[in-house]
Amino acid sequence: MSETSHRRVGALMRALFEILMSSPDGLPAPEALARLAGTFPLTPQELAPDPSGEPHFEAVLGDAAQEALKAGWLQQEQGAWQVTDEGREAYGRLTDPKAFYEGACQLARQRTHGAPSKSFDAYKRSKPPMAGAIPPEAPEFSVQRIDTRELSISAVTESGTGVKVWFGTDRNRVSDAPRPALSFGSDRSAEDDTLSLGHVEVSIPSTHQEGDIERPSWWRLEFSEDPDKHMVVRSLQVLDQAEWVQDAAHAGAEGLLFVHGFNVTFEEAVLRAAQLAFDLKFAGVPLCYSWASVGDTEDYIQDEQTVEWSTDNLRRFLELVTTKLGLKTLHVICHSMGNRALTRVLSQWAEQPGQAPIGQVVLAAPDVDTGLFKQLVARFKPEWQVTLYASRTDRAILASRLLHDNPRAGDAKPPCVMPRVVTVDVSSAGAQMLGLGHSYFAAASTVFTDLYYLLRNVPVDQRKSVCKAPSGGYFVLP
Incomplete structure (x- = not known):
């Protein structure tokens, strides 16, 4: 800050x-x-x-x-x-x-x-966020080993369900973190090429609502995390590369990688990755890459610089995931400013023998110059299934457009349409977009339904969640 x-x-x-x-x-x-x-x-x-x-x-x-x-x-x-x-x-x-x-x-x-x-x-x-430290009387989150090769859900407790997320990050380590989720801070790692690997266990309450990340709210007089009410990072383990590969490898499974955007902390990133895997009923390996966003709306310029710095580290993480885990395919969901790093990485992607192929690529609210976006995405492999979610009501993208004096790919005024990319105008979900209209890919039920079918490889013209626009070559939410 x-x-x-x-x-x-x-x-x-x-x-x-x-x-x-x-x-x-x-x-x-x-x-x-x-x-x-x-x-x-x-x-x-x-x-x-x-x-x-x-x-x-x-x-x-x-x-x-x-x-x-x-x-x-x-x-x-x-x-x-x-x-x-x-x-x-x-x-x-x-x-x-x-x-x-x-x-x-x-x-x-x-x-x-x-x-x-x-x-x-x-x-x-x-410092802890407003949730505070986990009170001593909070029940321990007991991880119950089941076959995660079949399901991303890795534990069940009286309070709800646990999801295991494997992460990579180039954030700084915090040695005296009061909670596991605060083990990585808002600064870049000490060395430019440092990539920390590990996994988290996230508990999801039985009262969970699809698309939500339930967290304590001080105005509801909630000052600490309660597993019965909130999503909680109950454990975090940092592993070396060999240990991480052995732990995350699931031969023949699909992977789902989430890359976050601007104004997101490490804790928020892994919670969102767990929420996506859980709500999408994803039977595979949930993954998260967290670059060193400051996690503050006032640090937009610093985040812009950091996401560019993080590009090579994201490339290394993608190569590790696709070459060492034995996955059948890898799907990627990328949000907001994170698309700046991802589009550059995928535009130069060189497939290796035996490497897991990339399947669905979801570019949600990309805060990327439209002209540059088209240049980079045009270099994507033709076999990838690429979807662009954009909106006319996204105020964060509009503010970015005014700041940069150029159109942004996440803006649907007009929608960015190009070959081999399915563009979906999700403006009609505006009232469900958390007010700001920038996290609709994970929070709006209509968009979430489309994501569900998309990850199951249902062709866009067969998905009832969207329909073809009268003109323009794109799709809209009904």
């Missing part, structure tokens, strides 16, 4: 304190948030939803409120939030927003861990 965003979070936090201090008995979180949204000037980025579906400012305040709670500046009684005497003193003393926010974080860390505070930058790399 940049220094500017530290100051902005502090400003949001102080505004929340002002609202709570104006009510002697405190306020329920939803009412406090509604008042803040009505009185505080929020930017479009802050109003846009984050990957969990909440408006970004709510997620940011969730982090901040969690730290203020640990610091003793906030308390919650009978469903109402109140500012403590200590919080009022800090509000009056730390008038600079940045100092106010960082002061809460540093005091929270001292009180939680009983150790001298690290610098805030070090804290940021290892």
